[in-house]
Amino acid sequence: MPRQITRRHHLQQLTAGSIGVSLAGLQGRTLEAASSFQAPGPHHRPTAKRVIFLFMHGGPSQVDLFDYKPELQKRDGGQIPFDVPENLDAKTTLMASPWKFQQYGESGQWVSELLPHLAKKVDEISLIKSMHSKGQSHGQAVSMLHTGSDNLVRPSVGAWISYGLGKENHDLPAFVAIGPSSGHGGPRNYGAAFLPTEHQATTIGRQGKLGDATIEHLHASSGEDDPRQRRRLELIQSLNQTHLDRIGRDPRITGMIESYDLASRMQRVAPQVLDLSQESQATHELYGTDKKETENFGRQCLLGRRLLEAGVRYVELSTGNVWDQHGGLKAGHAKNALATDQPIAALLTDLKARGLLEDTLVVWGGEFGRTPTVQGSNGRDHNPQGFCTWLAGGGVKAGFSHGETDEFGYHAAIDRVHMHDLHATILHLLGINHEQLTYRFAGRDFRLTDVAGRVVNEIIAEST
Template identity: 80%
Template sequence: MFHTRRHHLKQMLAGSVGLSMAGLTGQTLEASTVQTQFTHHTPKAKRVIFLFMHGGPSHVDLFDYKPELQKRDGGELPFETPSNIDAKRVLMKSPWSFKQYGECGQWVSELLPHTAKKVDDLSLILSMHSKGQSHGQAVSMLHTGSDNLVRPSLGAWVSYGLGTENGNLPSFVSIGPSSGHGGPRNYGSAFLPAEHQATTIGRQGKIGNAKIEHLVADSKAPQRDERRLSLIQSLNQSHLDRLGPDKRISGMIEAYDLASRMQRSAPEVLDLSKESPETQDLYGIGTKETDNFGRQCLLGRRLLEAGVRFVELSTGNVWDQHGGLKAGHERNALATDQPIAGLLTDLESRGLLDDTLVVWTGEFGRTPTVQGSNGRDHNPQGFCSWLAGGGVKSGFSFGQTDDFGYHAAVDRVHMHDLHATILHLLGINHEELTYRFAGRDFRLTDVAGRVVDEIIA
């Protein structure tokens, strides 16, 4: 059902106040009470898990096999490069071998043996390009659709558009977010109501103790905690009553109430010990190299299963190999390959993959030319991303870079296009999901973006 933006905001404000009063009386609301639908067409996916390979993984060393690059190793790139690229014009072949896998015959590097077995579940976009030569610009572009302005994050837009499936949990969770390259902007709500920013777990690519900070109540004095919350919320409500509708205040009221509700429901969801040893082994938990990201992936699945709408997992800025490409990419691939393949397997076995969209991407790729003695520079001109589940074609690849993997050349897909496609799969028209701020209707894709229909099943 289509709602106007004004109707949607009125609903949201009313919902915030209603939740506040429920919190003051100690009630727990059902998920359906707070769920807000803003869909424009039938969705293929209900939720998203976003796997952020922070730093820029090298597409020509993972998924984008280039025989010409292998053949002309040490030769000169036969065309000009952007002036702000530090890499030499000398071609450097991939140090890893590639093979074709699955019924689809997709080329995958030996770096990713577990993911290679899942290629028939993937929809690869081999012609991505973005804006931003530096990490800060490109990470912001990936997360907010802008390379230099403070804008709501992708997860916040999804939360704003679809609301929550579980009123006792946040609709957006970011695990291991970085404090650099935009930091909180990458999971923030900017000018959207505050309840749409992410709840964070861990930092800098590390899951830590898999707990939400400052969530545990003082169990020795629960009545005192309830009185304290009641006082704070009554003051907030009085302030809101005096000023009239103010999304900043209603957002704060909802944030306090959500934290109160989460004290009862979140600990169970965050407890990974509830999972069987077999499931933990599937994700690589307990093995030094895969334990951290394995726990991130397993927690992500538990959050999705419990009704969280958008979950982002981050590796931290570890893929940035300006030098030491071989050692760095081998370490990073080892840490993430089995957990990600385990996640896909687990989602599928539980019947969740069909309506869960999995997105894997970095902020950009890396040059096919050498930097230093054995590294690669940033490359937003051409790279790859993949999607799985949630209504995309399986065992499919779309687009191409040039013969060396430098520029997106055939069926180019911009970052705005990726965002438009993610929203489309969730049932949202990216041109119609807008929010009025400072006299203008803003949207995630700004004034651009097209849905990549070719990858949709």
């Protein structure tokens, strides 16, 4: 059964003393539930309190980054010795990776020369080499990754987590999406669908770009301490509440009430969190915000860390659809790797140094991978049949590799992990049983993993 949502009168919460908090208070995390409902809490003891998802939009090539295939290198230009899906445009001619691979760390994980910074972090990650998903097109696969459905409007992962656990900080959103794309599903990838609207993401930037790292209308036009603005808000909320009391429960109205409340609180709190100038020069250099190639994603990662530290429960960063190299693989993947490698490695370093990595789950991945066969003269087609994802922190094993693709890197072959399994595992690490987190809509109890999914216990560290 879904949670019972209870409404408390919002006027009682709009006193001047209850609205503002300092950045120091944010870093200490105000552990209040959202004003419109009481989250039920985890089903079991969590190992992660928050998640940051690094979305490599477009489909990074597993055989050029993490999944080293000696047989593919040997048989470059030959024919793949098995049938490939008919709806793919790729040829059956094998194309070796143009990059060298080397083993790193105590775990001996193979990593491409494209990722020199992440290569030094392999002993901190759990690499899943046997991912598979549904959807040959971007629209299908991106939706599957974000909502657990390839063709229907369903709540996003972040919205489910917000619904299941509530806010960690009462004065900030539970879910923030940085640089989300308008294509391939657009808002539904960070939307709440039929869940209460307060669980949808607050967005910053778009199309893989952070921009000026601001939220529209975040600053109060008449000054944050203007009593007129406070009285105006009180009047609006009073009228909204009166209307709600008259017509009965309506999720659209309750969502609007919560939106006004949250916006008021954020005007006093969020500008400090979004202000990257408060970080030291050494920190900016660590993330690469001082260099043209890494400036955008470096700022995204740095802002993501600040949001996590301030109590945002689920943060998604997006590269935009840049990993989609149907042609020009060498130039395209080199550019994308250069833009993201240092910032992501810096994020892991920074989270660990601040004591946050232990209970923060970092997830890296795209909607699918790419074929080991060539498309055009120098490209690879979409491949949901087998690809890589990695996780770090938050209770997963460090320096671990799970699953394998076939000898060419086309199909997930050993210890296969479906997208539903990944979602079930993320929820499990947050203390949520994916089969019990449900919401009744249109006469049915829906869940993120639909009627499938298993927790990938093999990548979870033993409790200490």
